[in-house]
Amino acid sequence: MSPLNHRHVAPSILSADLANLADDVRRVVDAGATVIHFDVMDGQFVPPITVGPVVLGALRDALPESIYLDVHLMIETPERQIEDFASAGADGITFHAEATPHAHRVLHQIREADCRAGLAVCPATPPGIFEEVADLLDLALVMTVNPGWGGQSLIPSTLEKVKTVRSMLGPDVAIQVDGGVDAETAPLCADAGATWFVAGSAVFGADDPAASYQAIAAAAGVAVRA
Numbered sequence: 115m116s117p118l119n120h121r122h123v124a125p126s127i128l129s130a131d132l133a134n135l136a137d138d139v140r141r142v143v144d145a146g147a148t149v150i151h152f153d154v155m156d157g158q159f160v161p162p163i164t165v166g167p168v169v170l171g172a173l174r175d176a177l178p179e180s181i182y183l184d185v186h187l188m189i190e191t192p193e194r195q196i197e198d199f200a201s202a203g204a205d206g207i208t209f210h211a212e213a214t215p216h217a218h219r220v221l222h223q224i225r226e227a228d229c230r231a232g233l234a235v236c237p238a239t240p241p242g243i244f245e246e247v248a249d250l251l252d253l254a255l256v257m258t259v260n261p262g263w264g265g266q267s268l269i270p271s272t273l274e275k276v277k278t279v280r281s282m283l284g285p286d287v288a289i290q291v292d293g294g295v296d297a298e299t300a301p302l303c304a305d306a307g308a309t310w311f312v313a314g315s316a317v318f319g320a321d322d323p324a325a326s327y328q329a330i331a332a333a334a335g336v337a338v339r340a
């Protein structure tokens with residue numbers, strides 16, 4: 115069964131200790147996380163620069179194969195980088211509708227690279243594009259903050275967009291929310307129709323990331339291992 119058919123809380127490495135990345139990620143994996151969200155920023159699509167395929171490959175080597183690496187590309191012209199992320203060990207690759215005129219082609223390209231294909235929209239971008247490429251979509255990412263930084267508050271109007279996208283795409287597509295997700299906001303996102311919940315600062319910024327992961331997972335309706 116594809117992990118896309120299940121609910122997941124995906125801790126985001128953006129708020130982890132990047133000097134001890136594998137150790138930090140193992141703490142949440144030991145608490146039950148099976149999807150890890152890997153934020154890639156290029157200094158162009160968004161101002162910050164984070165990490166790329168080399169770090170993804172190192173993390174891949176440090177984790178069990180069963181862990182799903184969910185790559186969120188916040189980069190211009192993502193079509194130039196898909197194969198590098200796929201061969202570094204991505205399981206799913208999500209790019210932004212705002213970053214290329216070629217969303218249809220890039221979704222194909224991701225699937226041809228044997229990864230699950232995701233498309234993201236920023237808070238100001240209308241969701242109609244999801245309908246145009248519905249057949250090629252494994253995951254629709256509705257950004258609940260403006261991309262680029264962790265630790266922001268969820269923008270309430272984006273929950274309406276999640277509802278719209280759920281009715282547009284039907285029950286089977288994974289809808290991901292990313293930004294400002296914690297144990298208080300996760301149930302609101304779930305009620306709107308989200309099934310994949312990214313949480314960065316609420317997990318890795320907490321005193322006990324493992325406990326925080328489990329609290330958010332419970333709030334989001336994810337089955338948490340005892």
Ligand SMILES: O=C(CO)[C@@H](O)[C@H](O)COP(=O)(O)O
Nearest residue numbers: 261262264265293294314315
């Ligand atoms: O893609 C992004 C930010 O652009 C995220 O994945 C952040 O890592 C979310 O951080 P929090 O809002 O959960 O702190």
Ligand SMILES: [Fe+2]
Nearest residue numbers: 153186292312
């Ligand atoms: Fe992200």
